[in-house]
Amino acid sequence: MIISKKSLPFLIPVAVGVIVGVAVLLIKPSTGKKLGDLIYSSGISTEGYSYAVNKAAPSVVNIYVATLKEDYTTPAPNSITSSASGVIMDKHGIIVTNYHVVPSGNEPNKAIFVQTRDGKVMKAFVVGCDRRTDIAVLTVSEDTTLTPITPAKNEPNIGDIALAIGNPNNLGQTVTHGIISAVSRSGSGLLSKDQMNIRQGVQALIQTDAPINQGNSGGALVDTRGNLIGINTASFSGDNTYGIGFAIPVKMVREVMDEILRHGKVERGYLGISDDETTALDSESGVRIGYVDPEGPAFGILKIGDLITKVDGYSVQNVRELIDLVSKSKPNTVMNFEIKREGKVKQEKVTLAEDNTSVD
Known part of the structure; x- marks a missing residue:
């Protein structure tokens, strides 16, 4: 084969590129896999989501809560009391699920077991939990390497396709799909193990019409590239209600998980008030107090009707803004409140207590 001199300026860069590429693959083979995934995912057909499912599903586990025998070491026969889902966040066995899934602290005869997609069963332990976001962090008992899920880098948009992966009604791993119906839906966390307040709070939930049934709790909500966009947490149910499910955004999941791994819990300030659940029709903005916790730090300082x-010089337009300011503050923080009481403007100071991370 004869190569003309005119072709050399074009062939030399190509040859150098090939040599460099081969060298990179030999030194770091994982780069080839990432490049292959990128090339393959860029050509995903909009008619199917098998790529996304095959990528994400190995990172979604079944979670079982079982009653232990009298020796507290092994589960009793036919003792599974509940089933749910979880998502592997770290290859060393860190798994995120919902707080309402795990046993209460006053149930020492209950244990958690995790089953991977390939059928392996491992005992799991609670690292920490947070009822405000309905998140629990687990770790498995065995020294094993698991397949962590890939978090999405961008926040989802309304109308994006969403896939819910979980273990509904203990049928085994199941995939459902829908769209992102809304974002930044409020929710103040668990009122009890079976009841969540979706009206206000710290979650900024993702709303989806992808079916989220019992047992899907703690499972993954992923995009069409198989990247995690949220942890499924709840759905509205009723004779006249369909297609309203909620997921905790992955950004919040990672923030809460990191805090739990550092401290064993989420350190969050507690004010001890609730609003009166009314919305003013005039131009007056703020939060009208409807309840003051008699054991909370605001008792005796702030009053019903205020x-x-x-707060600390920042205007508060609604209860969501107030909750964000308080929840992002640490316990023992002194906050300055400007209030209107009986037509007069007053200044009050409240030292935040520590929020309770459980409802046990």
């Missing part, structure tokens, strides 16, 4: 207009 209108909170500013």
